[in-house]
Amino acid sequence: MTKEQLEVGLYIFVLASFLGFQVITRIPGLLHTPLMSLTNAISAISLVGSLILAGSGKGMLASVLGAVAVFASMTNVVSGFLITDRMLKMFHRREVEKQRRARPPREIAP
Amino acid sequence: MSEFVLDLVYLVSAACFILALKWLSDPTTARRGVKAGEIGMVLAIIATLLNREIVEYQWILIALVLGSAAGIPLGLLVPMTAVPQRTALSHAFGALAAGLVGTAEFYIQEPDIGEVTMVALGLEVLLGYLTFTGSLVAFGKLQGIARDRPWIYKGQNVFNLSILAAGLVIVGLLVADPGRSTLFPILITVALVFGVMLVIRIGGADMPTVISLLNGYAGLSAAMMGFVLDNWLLIIAGALDGSSGFLLSIIMCRAMNRSFANVLFGGFGAKETVGRMEERPVRTTSPEETAFLLDSARLVVVVPGFGAAAAQAQHKIRELSDMLMKRGVEVKFAIHPVAGRMPGHMNVLLAEANVPTSCSTSMPSTPSSRRRTSCSLSARTTW
Numbered sequence: 001m002t003k004e005q006l007e008v009g010l011y012i013f014v015l016a017s018f019l020g021f022q023v024i025t026r027i028p029g030l031l032h033t034p035l036m037s038l039t040n041a042i043s044a045i046s047l048v049g050s051l052i053l054a055g056s057g058k059g060m061l062a063s064v065l066g067a068v069a070v071f072a073s074m075t076n077v078v079s080g081f082l083i084t085d086r087m088l089k090m091f092h093r094r095e096v097e098k099q100r101r102a103r104p105p106r107e108i109a110p
Numbered sequence: 111m112s113e114f115v116l117d118l119v120y121l122v123s124a125a126c127f128i129l130a131l132k133w134l135s136d137p138t139t140a141r142r143g144v145k146a147g148e149i150g151m152v153l154a155i156i157a158t159l160l161n162r163e164i165v166e167y168q169w170i171l172i173a174l175v176l177g178s179a180a181g182i183p184l185g186l187l188v189p190m191t192a193v194p195q196r197t198a199l200s201h202a203f204g205a206l207a208a209g210l211v212g213t214a215e216f217y218i219q220e221p222d223i224g225e226v227t228m229v230a231l232g233l234e235v236l237l238g239y240l241t242f243t244g245s246l247v248a249f250g251k252l253q254g255i256a257r258d259r260p261w262i263y264k265g266q267n268v269f270n271l272s273i274l275a276a277g278l279v280i281v282g283l284l285v286a287d288p289g290r291s292t293l294f295p296i297l298i299t300v301a302l303v304f305g306v307m308l309v310i311r312i313g314g315a316d317m318p319t320v321i322s323l324l325n326g327y328a329g330l331s332a333a334m335m336g337f338v339l340d341n342w343l344l345i346i347a348g349a350l351d352g353s354s355g356f357l358l359s360i361i362m363c364r365a366m367n368r369s370f371a372n373v374l375f376g377g378f379g380a381k382e383t384v385g386r387m388e389e390r391p392v393r394t395t396s397p398e399e400t401a402f403l404l405d406s407a408r409l410v411v412v413v414p415g416f417g418a419a420a421a422q423a424q425h426k427i428r429e430l431s432d433m434l435m436k437r438g439v440e441v442k443f444a445i446h447p448v449a450g451r452m453p454g455h456m457n458v459l460l461a462e463a464n465v466p467t468s469c470s471t472s473m474p475s476t477p478s479s480r481r482r483t484s485c486s487l488s489a490r491t492t493w
Contacts, residue, residue, distance in 0.1 A: 021353045023132050024353060033455050045332070052158065063166065072206050
């Protein structure tokens with residue numbers, strides 16, 4: 001990475017961090033566990049780096065370490081998205097139930 | 111695929127990730143967020159596989175198949191009570207990937223590594239490996255393999271900080287002269303040891319903070335990988351993950367009345383005596399008496415802790431609250447932000463037991479309603 005690229009990279013890093021803070025602040029405590037598993041799956045985008053390394057053909061070390069990294073990231077991608085969806089399905093079911101429960105208020109004894 | 115198209119696809123996928131987090135802010139749109147994240151991920155993977163830099167596919171295919179095979183049970187079969195362990199494990203995996211890529215990049219590029227790249231590479235390796243062992247220790251503690259009690263000894267802070275300082279000095283030496291490749295394995299060892307030392311002294315109720323912190327570190331190491339590989343998508347995704355991790359740890363700290371500095375350096379997880387506790391005699395009660403008390407209350411606030419979930423009591427609590435609601439008693443769930451073993455864990459457990467969202471409030475908002483609370487039911491093992 002050259003100095004010019006670093007400049008662009010730092011701009012992107014700082015702006016993305018601010019954006020992340022802004023977006024994530026709005027997520028209610030209710031969804032903090034799905035948030036963590038989703039960001040986990042998203043940061044498994046390091047799979048991209050691992051793939052480039054594993055397929056670079058730059059010798060045995062690169063291939064083996066790259067393949068282990070691909071395995072680790074792919075595990076995170078698959079399990080991260082699956083478990084997040086599993087959790088959110090339950091929250092969604094609760095929302096539906098809430099609407100069904102929204103029948104007339106209980107009768108108050110006179 | 112040309113470089114330009116590849117970059118454009120990466121941009122689209124970064125946008126998908128941001129939308130994913132945006133949609134996650136509401137339970138009704140949250141699942142759409144997961145879809146957006148998945149689309150972004152698939153786009154990025156396909157674009158990368160078509161990249162000209164990739165010349166061999168056999169390693170990739172084997173690793174992708176094995177990774178998916180391991181990921182499916184981890185995603186579908188893990189019970190909700192074990193989500194914190196799974197999260198710790200996936201932090202370890204993500205950080206390991208970052209560490210390994212950094213290691214390979216070092217040996218491929220040395221001794222001609224530019225200063226900027228070397229700084230990023232050093233930080234990537236340091237953060238990657240320390241998060242790897244740190245998360246494994248956290249996993250062990252949460253799974254009950256390792257001792258949950260914090261392990262504290264005299265001079266621990268000095269020792270830990272000197273390990274960290276040693277790691278940073280090695281990074282500095284490597285930046286000055288990347289040809290000193292003998293230092294690199296030492297850097298890896300230092301990072302691995304520091305990770306263990308960092309988490310081994312933390313335990314019990316502080317685990318949610320640690321997990322969030324490790325989440326932040328894992329994100330940062332992914333971002334550093336982006337700086338090493340000149341990949342903006344990695345930087346964006348890493349920054350998002352990092353900021354989410356640090357934000358969550360700040361929220362956890364606030365919820366437990368600790369400062370962030372206290373979390374990073376001091377007395378973390380140690381027994382603290384917070385002034386003099388008010389002592390009042392404990393009166394044991396019978397189930398019948400409690401039932402009468404609950405029935406005659408106007409508002410019942412249930413305060414569930416992880417003990418309730420570990421004992422699978424959340425379903426019984428839900429039945430109880432349904433019964434009370436049918437009898438015209440208002441039931442609220444007051445959920446402390448750190449209840450459970452990771453941020454928001456208690457909410458997931460209650461969702462599993464089908465407690466409607468409208469019934470649960472977060473802890474800070476409940477004191478105002480405390481005045482009209484007639485009865486609060488605390489369901490947990492310890493106080």
